[in-house]
Amino acid sequence: MLDTGIKPDHPSFNDTKMSSPPSRWKGTCEFQHPYSCNNKIIGARDFSVVDKNETRNPLDEYGHGTHTASTAAGNFVEGANLFGSAAGTAAGIAPHAHLAIYKVCDTDGWCPHTSIVAAIDAAVEEGVDVLSISLGNPAPLQFYEDPVLIASFRVMERGIVVSFSAGNNGPEYYNVINGVPWALTVGASTMDRQLRATVVLGNRQLFKGEAAYQPKDFRQEFLPLVYVPNCTSDDSLKRSKVQGKIVVCDYDYNDIDDADAIKRNGGAAIILVNMKQGESTTTAVANSLPSADVGYADGLEVKRYINLTKKPKAKISFQGTVFGDDRAPVVAAFSSRGPNIASPGILKPDIFGPGVNILAAWPTSVENKTNVKSTFNMLSGTSMSCPHLSGVAALLKSTHPDWSPAEIKSAIITTADVVNHAGKPIEDANSHDASIFATGSGHVNPQAANDPGLVYDIKPIDYIPYLCGLNYTNRQVGLFWNHNKVHCSRVRSIPEAQLNYPSFVLNFTGGELVSQTYNRTVTNVGLSKSTYRVAVVPPVGIKVRVVPETLNFSMLNEKRQYQVTFTRLATAPNKSFVQGFLKWSYCKYTVRSPIAAILQGPQSWN
Known part of the structure; x- marks a missing residue:
């Protein structure tokens, strides 16, 4: 570590x-x-x-x-x-x-x-x-x-x-x-575990948030609600008269300091509103006051209610540790x-x-x-x-x-x-x-990873043609490879997607209807005698051809190669990228490789 x-x-x-x-x-x-x-x-x-x-x-x-x-x-x-x-x-x-x-x-x-x-x-x-x-x-x-x-x-x-x-x-x-x-x-x-803290407004709107500190003796009753733009400032808090109120603050990486400042000034509780880029990801922070962290969109609704209500009020109820969020x-x-x-x-x-x-x-x-x-x-x-x-x-x-x-x-x-x-x-x-x-490829599954069926290997020397293919100079590649002097002019450089990686990213930013072909080698670490068949869900507007479509193994650690050709079609959408996957399957094994096709340059993203 x-x-x-x-x-x-x-x-x-x-x-x-x-x-x-x-x-x-x-x-x-x-x-x-x-x-x-x-x-x-x-x-x-x-x-x-x-x-x-x-x-x-x-x-x-x-x-x-x-x-x-x-x-x-x-x-x-x-x-x-x-x-x-x-x-x-x-x-x-x-x-x-x-x-x-x-x-x-x-x-x-x-x-x-x-x-x-x-x-x-x-x-x-x-x-x-x-x-x-x-x-x-x-x-x-x-x-x-x-x-x-x-x-x-x-x-x-x-x-x-x-x-x-x-x-x-x-x-x-x-x-x-x-x-x-x-x-x-x-x-x-x-994860599917939440430390649930629910905000209820005076108009009965309800927003689910999270909080680490959930005191059992916190009053489950409506309290005056106030929004303070700068919750770390004692001057701002005093001007807002936060005594006995639930204070709404914008998340600013100093939420513990915010809570301490509000507590010093007599605030009863705090509602932390995510920044825009935080979206709905809520965090359970160990604040010194009863609190609820709510998502950005929910926070906008809370602030809208405050702006439109003469005497805004809210309460925070704590449900403790809740399991079973099936969106996780x-x-x-x-x-x-x-x-x-x-x-x-x-x-x-x-x-x-x-x-x-x-x-x-x-x-x-x-x-x-x-x-x-x-x-x-x-x-x-x-x-x-x-x-x-x-x-x-x-x-x-x-x-x-x-x-x-x-x-x-x-x-x-x-x-x-x-x-x-x-x-x-x-x-x-x-x-x-x-x-x-x-x-990336998805969410880690440790048990499945212990018995993957097939694996893709890359030797240290294989990264040298890859680094040369990034148009690095000999000196730059030499920073990685200390065994002998690197001459990229003598190395058969490869495009990035040719590396024996278990995923594919294709660059079609030129817009032309061209094909790209890449090779892969897999090693059998599953059942000694096995036959894997390929299935493809191609990215929209991309034709995918795999040769061969079947890989036969007769022993463990046996290697087999396959080739994939990707072709951008005239039907490719006007999008930054499209995605799909290919998978090799046999009995209990599914060996899945994600595919991304980049259709537009970085300036068109975000």
């Missing part, structure tokens, strides 16, 4: 029923007394220290790293909850996996590239199997411009799976980060979307997983000036979905130690779920069918 460190004495990191570190492990422990490593945390180092005279200590004072580490591999903790909500037994995705901690961020959350790269190099030498990096640049860069992405290539070469967060800049297109094809790039989704998983509004600006021919994000209201370990007591305390906290972001996939990768590495990073990625991608709990297409936060550039 590359993050802000860890709180080693949290119950999530007890080593009950944990085995000893593997004999190949070479890590060290830099905790200062009284903290130490154990059979759960087998290594902990601090790369955030710049001053050589400063004591190194991987202790987490920020929270992010403790949260992500317990999400990926926290041990079982009974009675986990946040202020009584989401109560139950907490565990990470891979609860029996060992943790190696690399602190790369300071107490302010600043994570310099130099610290991250140094930690990556150390992790490789010390013997990690999976590298989880819930970090990234604020905007996408060309691969050769990002030292972390360059370093991640060396990680992949050593057989280590790298999992990156996709970024929190959704819902606009072309803003996914960490989009290299040799790593997993992970988007975020909701929904793509979080904040989850960054593709296409991948540095390499549009590679589908990113690859996958998405739980990243909204994730309950996980926290290094300090979450009390927020209430009388209730918790050592767990809820956070939202692709930083939270990334360690879910890191945990899945660790499980797959355990059951399939011979699989390459590309094969583990392939198993995850080709077995992903594309329908929600109601059996309908996965939606975005606006209740529209989610696009392929929001979901």
Whole structure:
């Protein structure tokens, strides 16, 4: 885990029923007394220290790293909850996996590239199997411009799976980060669990929101309602006379500060309204006041009611932890979307997983000036979905130690779920069918990924013609490949979509009715004797031809090739992109590859 460190004495990191570190492990422990490593945390180092005279200590004072580490591999903790909500037994995705901690961020959350790269190099030498990096640049860069992405290539070469967060800049297109094809790039989704807080207006309009702090003694009665444009300002709050009122605030990333300021000025409760880009993705925040976080459209209705009503009033009722939202998983509004600006021919994000209201370990007591305390906290972001996939990768590495990073990625991608709990297409936060550039291949299905039938492999050397095909210079490609000098003029460069990736992205932005043909190789990891048949749902206006239509296998690890030709038809719609998929099926196996055809340049998107 590359993050802000860890709180080693949290119950999530007890080593009950944990085995000893593997004999190949070479890590060290830099905790200062009284903290130490154990059979759960087998290594902990601090790369955030710049001053050589400063004591190194991987202790987490920020929270992010403790949260992500317990999400990926926290041990079982009974009675986990946040202020009584989401109560139950907490565990990470891979609860029996060992943790190696690399602190790369300071107490302010600043994570310099130099610290991250140094930690990556150390992790490789010390013997990690999976590298989880819930970090990234604020905007996408060309691969050769990002030292972390360059370093991640060396990680992949050593057989280590790298999992990156996709970024929190959704819902606009072309803003996914960490989009290299040799790593997993992970988007975020909701779960079917909600911490329900319902807002009822004086006109009986009702809006469902969420809240982590749900006091049982909060008065279930109508109170005066007021909208304050700047809820952090004491002056604004005093002028608005918030004493005894429910205060409506616009979400501004400082909602805890908003609640504290409102409480100081005598406010009774707070309704947080999402920003426009937040759409209907609601978060359960540990505020110091009773609160409800509502979606953007609902918030507009609340503010409209205030503007049109002489004496507006509202009440907030708390329903506690509610399960069974059959719309789940929904793509979080904040989850960054593709296409991948540095390499549009590679589908990113690859996958998405739980990243909204994730309950996980926290290094300090979450009390927020209430009388209730918790050592767990809820956070939202692709930083939270990334360690879910890191945990899945660790499980797959355990059951399939011979699989390459590309094969583990392939198993995850080709077995992903594309329908929600109601059996309908996965939606975005606006209740529209989610696009392929929001979901990638779909929502992770760990059980299916463990037995995918077929996998697509990519060797490290295969990425060199791909990088040359991006029109990188010899020097730029050489940043990734340290074995010998690269001469792209001597390399048979390939277009992006020719890489043996388990998905397809086609560039038809020229508008001409042309064909593109690509080859793929699959390896049989299912039943030794098997016959897979192809089925295609082509993108609208795109003809898809697969040769052969049947793949016969007589043994495990046998490889077969197929060829796909995509042709843009005159009937192609006037849209930014269209999407479809192809799948190979045999008995219980369905090996699905998403297809995206980009029809217009970036200027026509969003």
